[in-house]
Amino acid sequence: MIRLEDVHKQFAGRAALCGVDLAVRRGELFAYLGPNGAGKTTTVRILTGLCLPDSGRALVDGLDVAREPSRVKALCGVCGQTVNLDQDLTVAENLDVHGRLFGMARELRRLRAAENLERLDLADRAKSLVRELSGGLRRRVMLARALMHAPRVLFLDEPTVGLDPAIRRKLWAAIRSIREAGATILLTTHYIEEAEFLADRVAFLNQGRVAALGTPAELMEAQGHWAVDMLDGTDMRTTCFRERDEAQAFGASGPGSFTLRRVNLEDVFLATTGRKLANGAAA
Amino acid sequence: MMRGWGAVYYREALLLRRRFWKTLGTMCVSPLLYILAFGWAMAPAGQQGGMGQEYLRFLLPGLAAMSSMTQAWAIAGEINIARFYWRIFEEIQAAPVSPGGYVFGEVLAGLTRALLAVVTVLCLGLAFGVRLDFGPVFWLALLLNAFFFASLAVGLAMRIKAHADQALFTSFIITPMAFLGGTFFPVERLPVVARELLLLLPLTHASRAARAAATGAELPLLSLVILAVAGAAAFAFAVKSVASAKD
Numbered sequence: 223m224i225r226l227e228d229v230h231k232q233f234a235g236r237a238a239l240c241g242v243d244l245a246v247r248r249g250e251l252f253a254y255l256g257p258n259g260a261g262k263t264t265t266v267r268i269l270t271g272l273c274l275p276d277s278g279r280a281l282v283d284g285l286d287v288a289r290e291p292s293r294v295k296a297l298c299g300v301c302g303q304t305v306n307l308d309q310d311l312t313v314a315e316n317l318d319v320h321g322r323l324f325g326m327a328r329e330l331r332r333l334r335a336a337e338n339l340e341r342l343d344l345a346d347r348a349k350s351l352v353r354e355l356s357g358g359l360r361r362r363v364m365l366a367r368a369l370m371h372a373p374r375v376l377f378l379d380e381p382t383v384g385l386d387p388a389i390r391r392k393l394w395a396a397i398r399s400i401r402e403a404g405a406t407i408l409l410t411t412h413y414i415e416e417a418e419f420l421a422d423r424v425a426f427l428n429q430g431r432v433a434a435l436g437t438p439a440e441l442m443e444a445q446g447h448w449a450v451d452m453l454d455g456t457d458m459r460t461t462c463f464r465e466r467d468e469a470q471a472f473g474a475s476g477p478g479s480f481t482l483r484r485v486n487l488e489d490v491f492l493a494t495t496g497r498k499l500a501n502g503a504a505a
Numbered sequence: 506m507m508r509g510w511g512a513v514y515y516r517e518a519l520l521l522r523r524r525f526w527k528t529l530g531t532m533c534v535s536p537l538l539y540i541l542a543f544g545w546a547m548a549p550a551g552q553q554g555g556m557g558q559e560y561l562r563f564l565l566p567g568l569a570a571m572s573s574m575t576q577a578w579a580i581a582g583e584i585n586i587a588r589f590y591w592r593i594f595e596e597i598q599a600a601p602v603s604p605g606g607y608v609f610g611e612v613l614a615g616l617t618r619a620l621l622a623v624v625t626v627l628c629l630g631l632a633f634g635v636r637l638d639f640g641p642v643f644w645l646a647l648l649l650n651a652f653f654f655a656s657l658a659v660g661l662a663m664r665i666k667a668h669a670d671q672a673l674f675t676s677f678i679i680t681p682m683a684f685l686g687g688t689f690f691p692v693e694r695l696p697v698v699a700r701e702l703l704l705l706l707p708l709t710h711a712s713r714a715a716r717a718a719a720t721g722a723e724l725p726l727l728s729l730v731i732l733a734v735a736g737a738a739a740f741a742f743a744v745k746s747v748a749s750a751k752d
Contacts, residue, residue, distance in 0.1 A: 270599050292508070292601040300599045306592035308516065310523050319519070322512030323600035367596075 223248040223375060223406040224269060229278035231264055231430075238264040240430040241278070246423075251397070251407045253421035255414075255487065257497060260427040262410035263303060266379045269408070270300050282375055296324065299373030299405075303380040305360045309353040313344060313363050316352060317370050324371035331370070338366040342396055358389035365396060376400060378409045382416060394419055414488045424487065428495040441490045449489050451481040462489055509602030513610025517583065521617065532576065532622045536568050536629055543689055544633070562637060565630040566716040567688035569643075570650055572622035574686075574708050577651035578679055580615035581658035585668045594750075604747035608659050608740060615655025616648065623647050642729075643718035649732035650711030656739035663746035687712035707735050 224246035231239040239261045246252040256262050267273045268280050271291040280287040282294045307316050314335060321331035339345045342362045352360060361381060368376060378397065382390040390413075397420055401407055411417055417424050418438050426433040434441060446462035448469035453459075462485050463469035473480035492498060521528060544561040588594040597607060627639060661674055686708030692700050703709050710728035717724050 272595060272598055292603070295599060295601040298599070300596075302592070302595060304592045304595075306596050308520070308587075308593060309591065311516075311519055315519055319512060319516045320596070320600070322515055323509055323597060323602055325509070325512075325601070 223250070223283055224252075224408060225279075225281040226265070226269070227279045227281070229265075229268060229275045229280060231261075231268065231273070231275050233264075237430050239268075239275070242427075242430070242432055244425060244432060244435075246406060246408055248406055249401075249404055250422045251401045251409060251420055253417035253424045254408060254410045254427060255412065255417050255424055255491065256410075256427035257412055261430045262427055263379055265427070266300070266302075266377045266408070266410060270298055270377055271295055296371070297374050299368035299371065299376045301364045301368040301376070301378045301381050303383060305357075305364060307352045307360060307363055307367070310351065312349050312351055313339070313355070313366075314348040316363060317367050320367045320370045326371060334370050334372065335366075338369045341369075341399065342366045343392075358385050358392075361385060361389070361393060362396070365393070365400075369400065374405060376405050376407045378407060380410055380412070382411070382413065390416070414486055414491075418487055426491050426494055428491075428497060434490065434494045438487055441487060442485045445485050445490050445493055447485055449483055449485045451483070452476050453478055460489055460492060462493065506603060507606045507609050509597075509600065509606035510610040510613070512600075513597065513602065513607050514613045517580075517611065517614030518617065520583070521614070528618070529621070529625065532572065532625045533629065535575070536572055536626045539568055539689075540564070540629060540633055558634070561630070561633060561635045562720065563691075563716065564689065565626065565635050565637060566643070566719040567712045568630075569623045569626045570647060570708060570711040570715045571683050571686070571688045572626050573619040573647045573651040574654045574711070575679065575683065576618040576622035577615040577653075577655035578658045578675070579618060580611055580655050581662040581671055581674075583614075584611060584659065584662040585665070585671050588662070589668045598750075604744045607747050608656065608743040611659045612652060612655040612740065612743070615658060616651050619647065619651030619655070637719040638721060640718055642724060643715050646711050646714035646718060646729060646732065649729065649736055650707060650715075653707050653732060653736040653739050656736060656743045660739060660743035660746040663743070663750040682706050682708045685709075687716075707732055 224244070226242050226244040229239050229242045230237070242261070242265065254262050254265065264273070268275050269282060269287060271287050271294055274288055283297055285294050287294045308319070311319070317335040317338070318331055321334065326334070339348055342365055344359070344362055344366060347355065347359060352363065355363065365381065381397070382393050385393070394416065397407065397409070409420060421438060423435065423437050424441060425435045446464045448463045448466050450461050450463070450469050450473045451458050452473065461472060463472065469482055473482055488498070540561065544564050584594070630637070662671070665671060685703055686706045687703065688708070692703045692709055695703065710725070710731050713725050714728040714732070716722070
């Protein structure tokens with residue numbers, strides 16, 4: 223459904239994407255993980271026709287984004303990283319403008335707005351001005367707006383960034399329900415638990431390259447099952463093991479205290495790239 | 506070619522409706538000050554009792570042209586706020602809206618603001634007892650003028666890299682044009698070189714055409730043609746600018 227073929231992109235001489243190849247299957251929820259500045263948003267901008275690749279191809283449902291941008295845009299919904307709602311319009315007006323931008327008829331706009339406001343628990347906020355809403359509510363309005371024209375492909379670019387955990391979980395539930403309704407979703411995030419909870423498959427993006435790709439279970443399985451965190455001076459060092467006993471013994475043999483836990487995608491990212499996902503710092 | 510213009514215009518119309526009274530208030534301030542300062546306080550001796558009626562009859566069509574220019578140009582500020590501050594332009598870019606459709610929708614929004622400003626000026630003129638003939642040619646001249654400046658505003662709004670740059674264009678192009686473009690004095694009184702230079706300004710032609718139509722003088726058809734050609738060129742420039750505003 224979504225395909226990137228050897229995509230390169232530079233900004234002011236700095237490489238943002240260096241030969242990215244990627245394929246997202248129809249109906250899949252695909253998480254695109256990487257630290258800030260890894261190239262996640264650039265990928266979404268290329269796939270949604272907001273910027274052009276320097277070389278390579280981006281395809282959505284078999285359509286070349288560079289050659290048929292209007293047809294691709296009609297298929298896609300975008301929920302960007304920045305809240306870009308009209309603050310002086312109401313929630314319903316924001317949705318209505320979006321429907322008009324996508325050429326939807328009046329009755330369909332009314333129907334879809336009601337459906338999506340209901341789905342995202344916003345029905346009682348339809349007449350509120352966006353500027354009066356909290357950050358979490360604005361994020362939900364962004365999602366409701368992106369769903370107005372029933373897109374076959376949904377791009378969610380860091381949809382929960384800056385939200386508190388309770389609101390984040392509410393959005394996760396909404397994203398899952400959208401996926402269950404049949405949409406293909408490309409989710410960019412740097413929250414490990416978000417990818418683990420939501421994604422069918424995950425790609426790690428590091429310095430403009432795909433460093434690893436697979437289901438969360440496959441990627442974690444390749445690292446082992448158990449992780450031991452030990453404090454080494456001021457740094458936390460993590461070592462992964464297949465067996466719990468082996469991990470326990472390793473931890474106990476160290477000079478200080480340790481934490482034994484299940485391997486997560488953060489460990490996989492660290493092992494694959496040598497960098498921490500949360501801030502992109504070298505480990 | 507023009508796909509999505511209705512949605513773009515609808516959004517601007519909603520915003521205008523929400524801020525209607527504030528916008529109307531700001532539209533009144535400058536014309537009122539100019540009428541008071543130039544038409545009344547500085548009117549020739551002996552005319553103050555009649556509020557300098559002759560000069561007000563000269564001034565009012567020029568003020569209408571100037572207001573149509575500034576309000577059409579103001580659409581650039583709205584676009585910049587939407588683009589750099591609220592990032593709403595990205596929402597429009599992500600929709601199947603053609604560059605021509607986007608420009609046409611924004612230009613229509615500029616024309617709406619301009620017409621509102623002209624009506625405001627005419628109402629102020631009536632309040633000061635100025636009676637003129639505001640026939641179809643008067644409105645055509647001002648519409649062409651607003652079309653040119655709204656198109657230019659959309660095009661330049663796409664070219665600038667930061668909201669602050671917009672103020673440069675306003676300071677160096679719009680404000681000088683407002684004072685020199687035949688609003689307050691007949692350019693024919695100036696030396697030939699200055700006159701020829703001022704005739705390069707679209708506002709000079711809008712003021713001349715509007716004034717001629719309002720006072721029953723001979724219509725400067727060439728001015729209307731120049732405004733139409735300049736408007737078409739500015740529209741093409743705006744479409745090209747929107748199409749290239751990718752990164």
